[in-house]
Structure formats: structure tokens, C-alpha cells
Amino acid sequence: MQNPTKTRVKLLMNEMTSSQHTSGAMRQQQDVQPEPTSAPVLRAEARNLDFWYGATHILKSVSMAVVDCKVTAIIGPSGCGKSTLLRCFNRMHDLYPGNRYSGEIQLYPEDRNLIEMDPGMVRLRIGMVFQKPNPFSKSIFENVAAGLRVRGVADKRILYERVEQALSGAALWDEVKDRLHDSAYGLSGGQQQRLCIARALAPQPDILLLDEPTSALDPIATAKIEDLLTVLRNTVTVIIVTHNMQQAARISDFTAYMHLGKLVEYGVTEKVFTTPQSPMTNDYITGRFG
Amino acid sequence: MATSSLANAQIESARIVAVNRRADLLMASIGILVLAIATLLLASVFVGLLASGWDRLINPDFYTHFPSRHPQQAGIISAIVGSSLVMLVTAVIAIPLGVAAGLYLEEYAPKNWLTDLIEINVSNLAGVPSIIYGLLALGLFVYAFSLGETILTAGLTLALLILPVIIVATREAVRSIPLELREAAYGLGADKWQVVRMYVLPAARPGIFTGVIVGLARAIGEAAPLITIGALTFIAFLPSPPVQATPPFVNFDWLTSPFTAMPIQLFNWVSRPQAEFHVNAAATGVVLMVMTLAMNALAIYVRLRLRRLHR
């Protein structure tokens, strides 16, 4: 009678509320929200999503809810389809011929299937940060302003305001405020990646997608970006792909474990890491596999 | 045992390094040799022309006089003006068309057999002898469109000639833009035209510019297609200037004016029996070469500048 996806979301919600009970001290919004049992708000939800690169079937019936203003991590062995799943959320696959989706990714609150929306519209609302820092060959300022310019913002005052806001949000403002008009290529790798985060944040996206954003960075730059994501949580909905299990455990609220294109396990991060339901997840997180 | 295998490995890697170094040296020597031969050839042609044409080159009259029956009084003013105006028409037509066509083929055209066919055709057109373009232009522009033997016809003809060069250069430049840059731009929600206008074109500019200059430098030296469409060899007047002091300030009468051009003037003087005219021809050759070299130098300069701006 009941849709299996719905059930899974219900379970997820229950898990989350119970975990809030157990670790209430850790979660500060607990103090602000009078009702600890209030159900989490969904931002997006993949339902039975399949994806093909040409004839190669990669994602197999993935269903996953993305909770508003939380960090959702996707982990799994190399080649299991993490990037492929992430890039479905902003329809990046549509740039290349022959790729095909089936199933749906509902966007909330309007409850529309983003697979059927115009890809440009989807990308206006869902920002992305790539594995390799990829700033434009423009000034620092113009890099951050790029998304605003694409949206037709030309007012200098608004641009400056939003650029400063985004750079501060990406913890980069103090380092670059005196050289906003220098080339972005003059920044270090870690700074460039934070610049890319600022660029994605400036248009205030509904969801921010990050594909292994720290894999090309040293531990200090990585720590800076992790701090940044910890600050962003509660204001932005984040989906992050990572190879680093400690990172997923540190910064995410929910964790999805993928294997061979399937979503094997999905739930509250603490639970996934302490009491995984699937033996595959257990093997992966304990390092016996992957 | 272990130490001896380590020593062996060291000897082996030293051997590989030595072999590689020898190969590097060989390649470098061949490269320098080929370069030296090419440069020497060019230099000797240039110096030869310079020596034969020197008397005329240092005479200011040579640059301000019209052609004449008397070799001592003949000058290249009508050829310089003719070439400049023809190149103006060529550039105005070939650059936007070529860049747009290259962009379309690379960014917009569906990837199917028709696009492939067009692509192969365009690449082949770049290698078609220029006199064939002259024949086409004679049939199309002079007879079918009745444009006459004018600057407009010449400009259109040379534009056709260099279109493939510009198209191919534009495609190469656009294709060499890294995928990450496009994905970054699309990821921000930019639509195709925004991506092309704000990111692809600026990044491809140095490559496109190089193609344009190479094309124009080829066009300015072409005699065959211009002779085919009926360029005059003796022009003792200048076309009306494109700009004027009175409104509307621009004037397009020059487009329909008959013309001569540098390579045609050169060809004409070379074919005269009198040796004095050959001096004029040599001097014209020097001016033409300087023009071409200057264009190439400009291309290199602009490319370096753009590259620096983009780093």
C-alpha cells in the first residue's frame, strides 16, 4: 500500500530525530527549535533514479532524500558512481550527448522533477564545486561575480556587496580583499578552491554540490574547507562526495554509501559509521574493502 | 646480492638517461638545422631584393607616385592604397563570417555526418590553389552578381580564400579550451550563448587572432586570383577616400572603384623587358615582405599580450 520510497524517508526522519535525542548537546539548533521531534524538511529527493552513459548502465534505482540545510555525504569505492549521482543533481550530464536518465529527482518545496526541467534552470538553483579548482582566467572579483553576471546583475554596488559576502562565507575575504582585481591564477590551490566555493555561493544556490573538493589539497587547506563546510551547514544544503571517511564522519549529517551504482546504505552519519546495517558498508568503513 | 642488484639498477637507469639525452640532442640539432636553412633562404631572398631595389626604396617619390612609363618616376601609391582597401573589405567580411562559422561548427552544430562532411570540406578548401578562387569569383561576383572588376570583388574573393583558414583556426582555438572551464561556466547556470560570449570567445581569442593574421598575410600577397578577376595593372588615380569631412563622414564609392594591388604591380614590373622596372619590382617586393612580416609580428605581439592578460 505504501510507496517504498516514502517508507525509507520516514525511516530516515525517525533515525534523525532519535539521533537528535541522543546527541542533542552536539546539535545546537536543538536549543533553538522548541520541538525536537519536528520532521526534517526535504530539499530534494531522488526516486528510483537510473542513469546511463550511452549504453552503460551506471546508476541503478537510487533513492535518496536530501535534507534542507544539512550536509549529505556520498561515500563508496572508486568507480561506484558517486560523481555520476552528484552530477545528476545539476544535470551536468546533459552537456554530453548520449547520456540518459530515468526516474526522478524531486525538488522541494515546489515538488518538481528536475530531470524534466530545463537544465539551465536547474543549474541556476544548484551550484557546484569541482574536484580540481577551476577558476576562470579573470580577476578574483570577476570570478566570484560570474554567477551574478550570468543572472544579469550589473549594479556595481550589489555586485560588491554579494562578492564580499560570498568571499567571507568562503573564509577567503581577509586573504584577498586587497587584491580583488588581480588574476585568480595568482592564488594557491587551496585559495583557488575556496574561491570556487565562493563563486558557487555568491548566487545563493538552493543546494551546493561538491565533488571531492579537498582531494587536490594539502591537510591545512583541507582543514580550512572542512571548517567552512561546518559553518555553512545550517544555512546551505550541501551534498558532498568524498573519499575520505574521516571527512564524511566529521562534517556530514547524513551519509550515503554507494557500491556498483547502487545506494547500499543511507542514514544519519553517526549511525552509518557506528552501526552500519549492511556488511558491505561495514567492510568499507573499517577499511577491509575499497 | 641486494647491493649488486641496486648497482645494476643504477647502471641501467644511467644508461636510459644517456640514451634519452642523445635522442634529445639529435632532435634539437635537426630542428636547429631545418630552422637555419629556412631562415637563411628567407634572409637571402630579402637581402637580394633589398640590394636590387635599394635605389628606389630610399626615394620618397617611390611611395607617393603613381605607376608610370618612366621607371624612374613610377611609384606604388595606387598599389599600396589598393591593397589596403582590398584588405579592409577582406577583413570586414572574412573575420566575422569565419569566426561565426567556426563557433557554430564547434559549439552549436549537431555532431552528425553532415557536420563531419562540412568539416572535411572546410579543411580541404584551405588547400585549394588560389587561382581556383579567382575563377569562382570571376563567375560568381563579376558575371553572376555583376559586381565588376572592383575593390569589392577583390575583397570578397580574398575573403573566400582565407575563410577556411579563419574557420579552422577558430575551431582549433575553441576546441582547445579545457572542459573544466566550460563545466564551471555551465555549472553557474550560464546558457550556451553566455558561455560562448563570456568564457569561450575570450579564452579562444589568441588562437583566433593568429588565424586571422595568418589568413590576412596570405591574402595580401596573392596575385593570381586578382589577375583572374581582372585587376588593372596601371592605375593612375586613387579611389575616393572611405572617410570624408562632411556628413555622413563615410563614403562607399571606393568599393566600386577599379584597383591594383601590391603583388599585381610587382608582377607587372617584373614582366617588363626594361631592367629599370625590375629594380622597381624588387623594391615593391621588399615593401610587400615588410608588410607581411609586420603583420606576423603584430600577431605574435598580440598573442603574447592576450596570453599575459589571461594568466
Ligand SMILES: Nc1ncnc2c1ncn2[C@@H]1O[C@H](COP(=O)(O)OP(=O)(O)OP(=O)(O)O)[C@@H](O)[C@H]1O
Ligand atoms: N563519460 C563516461 N562515459 C562512460 N562511462 C563513464 C563516464 N564517466 C564515468 N564512467 C563510468 O561510470 C562509473 C562511475 O563513475 P564515477 O565517476 O561516477 O565514479 P566515482 O564513484 O565518482 O569514482 P571516483 O571515486 O574514482 O571519482 C565508472 O565505472 C566509470 O568508468
Ligand SMILES: [Mg+2]
Ligand atoms: Mg568521482
